[in-house]
Amino acid sequence: AQKVTQAQTEISVVEKEDVTLDCVYETRDTTYYLFWYKQPPSGELVFLIRRNSFDEQNEISGRYSWNFQKSTSSFNFTITASQVVDSAVYFCALILGGNTGKLIFGQGTTLQVKP
Amino acid sequence: SAVISQKPSRDICQRGTSLTIQCQVDSQVTMMFWYRQQPGQSLTLIATANQGSEATYESGFVIDKFPISRPNLTFSTLTVSNMSPEDSSIYLCSVETASYEQYFGPGTRLTVT
Secondary structure, X not given: OXXXXXXXXXXXXXXXXXXXXXXXXXXXXXXXXXXXXXXXXXXXXEEXXXXXXOOOOOEEEOOEEEEEEHHHOEEEEXXXXXXXXXXXXXXXXXXXXXXXXXXXXOOOEEEEEEO | OOOEEEEXXXXXXXXXXXXXXXXXXXXXXXXXXXEEEOOOOOEEEEEEEEOOOOOEEOOOOOOOOOOEEEEEOOEEEEEEOOOOHHHOEEEEEEEEOOOOOEEEOOOEEEEEO
C-alpha cells in the first residue's frame, strides 16, 4: 500500500532557528513523485517542490532545502533561519508513476515560529 | 505554474441543500482534480475530472453526492448535494501542468448548519 507519514504533528521554534520537517513514504513502485506544500492560516495550498524518484539530488531554494534519500524512503524539508511567516501547516505528498494527479497526502506538520 | 480561482470562497448552507463550486484555471489543462479537507485533517481526493469524459471517483465518494462537470479545458464544477454537517470542509480544486506539477485553487470553505 502507498502511504506518507509525517510523524511530527506540531513543531514550535523560535525565529532564526533551523527546523527540519520529516516525511517518510511507502511504495513498491519504482517510479513516483514527491511533493511538499505549505498551507498558511489563510488556507490556500502553496506548491513548494516536486521531485521524481530517479533524481536523488538535494535541492536548495533560498532558505528552503530538501533531502531525498531512497535508502530510507525519506524526503525531509529543512527551513534555515526560520521566520514568523513560515508558520503554517506543511504537507508532504506522493504520486505514483501511473496515477497522474492522485496525490496521497501525509497528515501534515504544523510549524509555529515564535518571534 | 497555473493560476486557479474558485467561487465561492466560503459559504454557510443549510442541511439538505446543494452547493455548486466553480473552478477556473488560466490555461488549458487536461486533468483537474477535486479534493476535500475536513477540519484539522489532511486532503483527500474526491475525483478526477477530464474534459469530455465522466469523472472518476475515489473510494467513498459517489456521483450522486458529488456530481462534477468539466465542460472545457479551463473550467470545472463540483456540486455537494443534500448537504449534512459532515460535509463541512474546505473543497479544493487542483490542476496538473505539462511539467507534472500540481497547483491548487484557494479553496471553498463550506459550513453546513
